[in-house]
Amino acid sequence: MAIAPMKHLELYGLLPHKRVFLRELQKLGLVEITDISTEQAERFEKESLEQIGAIEKDLNRLSRVLAVLNRFDPQKPNLVEQFTGIRTVLTEQEREELLSRSDELVSIVESILQDESTYNRLEQENAETKRGLAELAPWEGLQLSVEEIAALKRVKILTGTVEGKIDPLVEILEQAGVPYVLEVIGRLADRYYLALYLPASALAAASLKTAGFTESAPPIARGTVAKGKKQLEARLEGLEKELAEVRERLHSYSQHRRLIQVFYDQMYNAKLRAEVERHIIGGSRVFALEGWVEAAREPIVAEALKKLKLPHELILREPNEEEEVPVVLHNTKAITPFESLIESFSLPRQQEVDPTPSVAPFFFIFFGMALGDAGYGLVMAAICFWLLRKTVMRPSGKKLAWMFIFSSLGAVLFGFIVSSFFGYSPYKGLFSPTGDSMLLLGLAFGLGLIQLYVGTMISGWMSIRDGRWQDAFWNQGLWLLFLTAILLVLGKSALGLEAYSHMINTGALIITALLVLGNMRGKKGLAAKLLAIPGGLFTIYGSIGFFSDVLSYARLMALGLSGGVMASVINMFVGMAWQVPWVGWLIAVALFLVGHGLNFGLSILGAYVHCSRLQFLEFFGKFFEGGGKPFTPLQWENQYIFQAEEREA
Amino acid sequence: MNANAAGLFVGVDWGLTLAYLGAAIAVVLSGYGSARGVATAGQAAAGVVTEDPSKYGKTIILTALPGSQGIYGFVIGMLIFLKLQGKASIPISAGWSLLAAGIPIGIVGLLSALWQGRVAAAGIGIVAKRPEEASKGLVYAGMVETYAILSLVISFFLLNNVTL
Incomplete structure (x- = not known):
C-alpha cells in the first residue's frame, strides 16, 4: 500500500460547538488540522493565545509540583526505563477516578508548593546558622562577654586577626614600650584570632595595622562567645527538626503523583486543542476548519461526527x-517495523515511492550477514521480545523492537546456514565465513550490486509511472x-x-555510444547536440561512483568476519579456562x-549502524530523496500516563 | 657494533619477530586510537548526562562506536598470532609480509578512531539538543568507520595470503 x-477535509459547524468538535477530533486522532491562511484567521488568534x-x-505549576515530588521522592529508572523513560500505567477507570478529584x-x-517554599526558607536559614557557627568557632577561646569588654575603663581590649605571623605585631608592641598582654584565642588556617590587652591611653589600633592587625569582633551582639554558640546550636537543632518534618511531609506527597500526572496530561491535551484553535476561522455564527484525513479512515470520521448530533x-x-x-x-504487517528506518531518515514526499518494501528484505539479509551468528540473533530477538x-x-x-526481532531472525537464518552458534560450529555449514572469506566478500558485493540495481529500477519505474517511459529507457534502462x-x-x-567475447565487446560499445547519444535528447540545434557529447562522456564516468558504492558493501563481510573471529577467540579462552582444575568451569x-x-x-551496534547506512547513502542515493511532511493528526498525547489497553494493543 | 650488543640478537628468529611486530602494530595503534576516540565521546556524554541523566542510554551507544577499531586491530593481531601458533621459526619474507598485513588496520584504525570520536562527540550534541534526531548522529559517526572497515578487509586478505 505504501504511502x-x-x-x-473541510468542516463547518456552529460557533458554540467549536470545542465539542475539536474534542471529538482529538479523541479520534485521525485528522490533521492545517492553518487556513486568510486574514479572517486572526479571528480566534487572540482568544486562542489567551487560552x-x-x-x-x-x-508550569503542575510541572513544578512534579519536580518537587521528584526532588523529595525521586523515581529511579531501571536499566530499561533509562531508554524508554518512566511511565505511569493506568486503566481507563483509574484515570476517570483520578480526574474526578x-x-x-x-x-x-x-x-506542596507552600511546603516547598517553607523547606527552601528553612534550608537557607539552616545554612546561615551553620555559617554563623563556623564564624564563631575561632573566637571560642574568648571568655569575656561583649558587655564586659565595653565596660572596661583603664584597660582597653582590642580583638582582631593577623594573617600569617604574629611576630611583627609583637615587635611593634615591644618597640612602643607599653605594657601589654597578647592572647591567641584561636586559629583558622593561617589566620590568628587575638585579644590584645593594653592600657586605655596606649597607641590606637590604627598604628597596629602596619603589623597586619585587623580589628574585628566576634559576630555576637551580646553575652559571651560560648553563650552565642549555644544559642546558635539550639537554633540549628530546631531548624533541623523542622526541616525533617517538612521533608517527611513533602516525601509523603508522592502518593499523589499519579493524580498530578493525570491532570498534567489532561491540560497538556487541552493545550494541543487550543493551539489548533488558532488555525480555525469563523464568522459570527459559524466556524470552519480544514485539514487532512487518510482516505481509508474518512468514513470513521464522518460517522463519529454524525454521532455528535450537532449541525x-x-x-x-x-x-x-x-x-x-x-x-x-x-x-x-511483516514489513511495517522497517518503516522505523525510513522514519529515522526522512519520509517520502507524496509523489515518491515508499521505500519500505524494498528496504525490508535487504535490511533483513544485511543485518543477518553482519551479525552472522544464530546465537546472537536469538538472544537479540529474545531481548526485544521481552x-x-x-x-x-x-x-x-514497538516498531523498532519488532524491526530488531525480524532482523535478528535474519542472523539466526544466516547462522544456521554457515553453522555459527556463539562462535561454535556444531556441524559443517554451507561455507565458513572465516575460512572462505573471499566467498563472503563476493556475497556482500553481489547483494550490494542487486540492491543498487533494484534502486535504479525503482527510479526508472517512477518515471514510467509518471508517463515518462522515454526517460526511463534513456536514463535508467x-x-x-x-x-x-x-x-x-x-x-x-x-x-x-x-x-x-566479441559479442560482449561490441554490445558494450553500442550501449556506451547510445548512452552518450542519450545525453543529446531534448537539445535543440546541431551545436547544442554536439556540445552535449562531453556531458554524455561524463555519464560514463558515473559508473565509477556506482562501483565504489558496491565496494561499500564490503562492510557486511568485515562486520561478520570480525564478530566471528572475536567469538571464536572468546571460545578459545573459554576452552583454555575449562582445563583449569576445580574452578575451571566457573572461570569458563x-x-x-x-x-x-x-x-x-x-556486533549489534555495528550491524545496525552500518546496515542503516547502506540503505540511507548507497540505496536511497539511487532513487529516494525524502523530505515528506509527516502526518500529525490532532490526537491525545500523554506525557506521563499510559493507558493500560494501549499496552496490550 | 661491539660484541655485547651483537649478542643481544643471537638466536633471534627474524621472521617471527617481524610477524609479532605486525600483530603489535595492529593491536597497539588501533587500540590507542579507540581509547582516545571513546574518551573524546565519553567526555561529551558525561557532560550531557550531568544535565539530563535520562540520556544515558542514548549517549552510551555513540560512546561505544569508536571502540570498534580496537576490536578490528585485536582481530587482526589475534589472527596473526593464531597463524604463528606452534611455529618455532618462519621465513623472514613471511615475517615481513605479516608485518605489512598489520599496518593498514593499525594506522587507519588509529586515525579513524580518533576522528570518529570527534564525530561521536558532536553526535552527542544532537542527543542533548534534539534527542529525536539522535540516530542521524549515529550514521555520521558510522561513515567514518567505513575506512577502518576497508583496512580491516585488506589486512585480513593480506594476512590470509601468507602461507607458512
Whole structure:
C-alpha cells in the first residue's frame, strides 16, 4: 500500500460547538488540522493565545509540583526505563477516578508548593546558622562577654586577626614600650584570632595595622562567645527538626503523583486543542476548519461526527496537484517495523515511492550477514521480545523492537546456514565465513550490486509511472545495460564467457555510444547536440561512483568476519579456562558470559549502524530523496500516563 | 657494533619477530586510537548526562562506536598470532609480509578512531539538543568507520595470503 492516499477535509459547524468538535477530533486522532491562511484567521488568534497562556500557567505549576515530588521522592529508572523513560500505567477507570478529584488537586498543589517554599526558607536559614557557627568557632577561646569588654575603663581590649605571623605585631608592641598582654584565642588556617590587652591611653589600633592587625569582633551582639554558640546550636537543632518534618511531609506527597500526572496530561491535551484553535476561522455564527484525513479512515470520521448530533457540514475532496499533502506510511504487517528506518531518515514526499518494501528484505539479509551468528540473533530477538512484553513503549518504540526481532531472525537464518552458534560450529555449514572469506566478500558485493540495481529500477519505474517511459529507457534502462556490459567485459573470463567475447565487446560499445547519444535528447540545434557529447562522456564516468558504492558493501563481510573471529577467540579462552582444575568451569562460564556479552553488544551496534547506512547513502542515493511532511493528526498525547489497553494493543 | 650488543640478537628468529611486530602494530595503534576516540565521546556524554541523566542510554551507544577499531586491530593481531601458533621459526619474507598485513588496520584504525570520536562527540550534541534526531548522529559517526572497515578487509586478505 505504501504511502496512504489522503483526502482534504473541510468542516463547518456552529460557533458554540467549536470545542465539542475539536474534542471529538482529538479523541479520534485521525485528522490533521492545517492553518487556513486568510486574514479572517486572526479571528480566534487572540482568544486562542489567551487560552494557551492560561493553560501554560497551570502546566508550569503542575510541572513544578512534579519536580518537587521528584526532588523529595525521586523515581529511579531501571536499566530499561533509562531508554524508554518512566511511565505511569493506568486503566481507563483509574484515570476517570483520578480526574474526578479535581478539588483535591487544588489543595494538594497549594500545600506542596507552600511546603516547598517553607523547606527552601528553612534550608537557607539552616545554612546561615551553620555559617554563623563556623564564624564563631575561632573566637571560642574568648571568655569575656561583649558587655564586659565595653565596660572596661583603664584597660582597653582590642580583638582582631593577623594573617600569617604574629611576630611583627609583637615587635611593634615591644618597640612602643607599653605594657601589654597578647592572647591567641584561636586559629583558622593561617589566620590568628587575638585579644590584645593594653592600657586605655596606649597607641590606637590604627598604628597596629602596619603589623597586619585587623580589628574585628566576634559576630555576637551580646553575652559571651560560648553563650552565642549555644544559642546558635539550639537554633540549628530546631531548624533541623523542622526541616525533617517538612521533608517527611513533602516525601509523603508522592502518593499523589499519579493524580498530578493525570491532570498534567489532561491540560497538556487541552493545550494541543487550543493551539489548533488558532488555525480555525469563523464568522459570527459559524466556524470552519480544514485539514487532512487518510482516505481509508474518512468514513470513521464522518460517522463519529454524525454521532455528535450537532449541525455540521463535512466536505471531502482529493488533494490538488500543488498542495503539500502530509505523508503516512501503510504497509503489510511483516514489513511495517522497517518503516522505523525510513522514519529515522526522512519520509517520502507524496509523489515518491515508499521505500519500505524494498528496504525490508535487504535490511533483513544485511543485518543477518553482519551479525552472522544464530546465537546472537536469538538472544537479540529474545531481548526485544521481552522488552515488548514487559515494558510500556510508544508505537515508534514497538516498531523498532519488532524491526530488531525480524532482523535478528535474519542472523539466526544466516547462522544456521554457515553453522555459527556463539562462535561454535556444531556441524559443517554451507561455507565458513572465516575460512572462505573471499566467498563472503563476493556475497556482500553481489547483494550490494542487486540492491543498487533494484534502486535504479525503482527510479526508472517512477518515471514510467509518471508517463515518462522515454526517460526511463534513456536514463535508467541504458544505464543498467551499460553497467551490466562493464561487468561482462571485466568478468567474462571469470564467468567462462570468453567464447562470446566479441559479442560482449561490441554490445558494450553500442550501449556506451547510445548512452552518450542519450545525453543529446531534448537539445535543440546541431551545436547544442554536439556540445552535449562531453556531458554524455561524463555519464560514463558515473559508473565509477556506482562501483565504489558496491565496494561499500564490503562492510557486511568485515562486520561478520570480525564478530566471528572475536567469538571464536572468546571460545578459545573459554576452552583454555575449562582445563583449569576445580574452578575451571566457573572461570569458563564467566569468560563466556562477559566475552560474548561485549562482542554481542558491539556486533549489534555495528550491524545496525552500518546496515542503516547502506540503505540511507548507497540505496536511497539511487532513487529516494525524502523530505515528506509527516502526518500529525490532532490526537491525545500523554506525557506521563499510559493507558493500560494501549499496552496490550 | 661491539660484541655485547651483537649478542643481544643471537638466536633471534627474524621472521617471527617481524610477524609479532605486525600483530603489535595492529593491536597497539588501533587500540590507542579507540581509547582516545571513546574518551573524546565519553567526555561529551558525561557532560550531557550531568544535565539530563535520562540520556544515558542514548549517549552510551555513540560512546561505544569508536571502540570498534580496537576490536578490528585485536582481530587482526589475534589472527596473526593464531597463524604463528606452534611455529618455532618462519621465513623472514613471511615475517615481513605479516608485518605489512598489520599496518593498514593499525594506522587507519588509529586515525579513524580518533576522528570518529570527534564525530561521536558532536553526535552527542544532537542527543542533548534534539534527542529525536539522535540516530542521524549515529550514521555520521558510522561513515567514518567505513575506512577502518576497508583496512580491516585488506589486512585480513593480506594476512590470509601468507602461507607458512
